[in-house]
């Protein structure tokens with residue numbers, strides 16, 4: 001088990017794990033759960049982490065403009081990110097404010113999306129539409145249906161399981177000074 005000396009050490013450890021989501025395709029941090037909540041029930045789904053940037057407190061995801069999460073984000077741009085890293089016994093929970101980019105501004109991002117991945121943006125009929133048979137849809141990759149979700153991290157909460165658990169919360173508004181929490 002990782003020995004945590006102090007709060008800064010704990011946050012550094014978490015960021016090393018978050019960064020592996022971008023660098024290491026096998027890391028569970030590659031596939032965070034992204035939670036939106038509008039007037040309806042909260043909705044959680046797995047997304048691929050496309051970028052993470054500690055300097056700017058950002059995590060980036062890509063999605064289809066016509067997916068339900070976009071509707072949900074239009075109603076409430078506050079979202080959650082959850083990551084569980086079983087090898088290091090660490091749970092990471094984040095509150096994020098999501099900046100949705102779509103239209104021409106996403107062209108530079110789209111140019112970097114491999115052709116094999118572009119099929120995820122532009123399905124007909126629209127994602128979530130009821131269809132008669134499982135393959136009654138077509139992939140029609142379309143840059144206009146491509147959205148970039150820039151998640152501005154506001155809080156990070158960490159729980160490290162061990163003989164005695166360790167829990168802490170860090171807030172951007174206090175320049176990421178942490179506080180220990182009872183687990």
Ligand SMILES: Cc1cc2nc3c(=O)[nH]c(=O)nc-3n(C[C@H](O)[C@H](O)[C@H](O)COP(=O)(O)O)c2cc1C
Pocket residue numbers: 031043044045046047048049061062063064067068069070127128
């Ligand atoms: C491993 C995995 C990775 C996924 N990555 C993405 C992704 O990067 N972007 C995306 O929009 N959906 C991704 N999905 C699909 C979403 O989980 C979800 O089914 C889809 O986006 C529709 O969600 P919504 O209806 O809540 O908007 C992924 C699913 C899995 C299982």
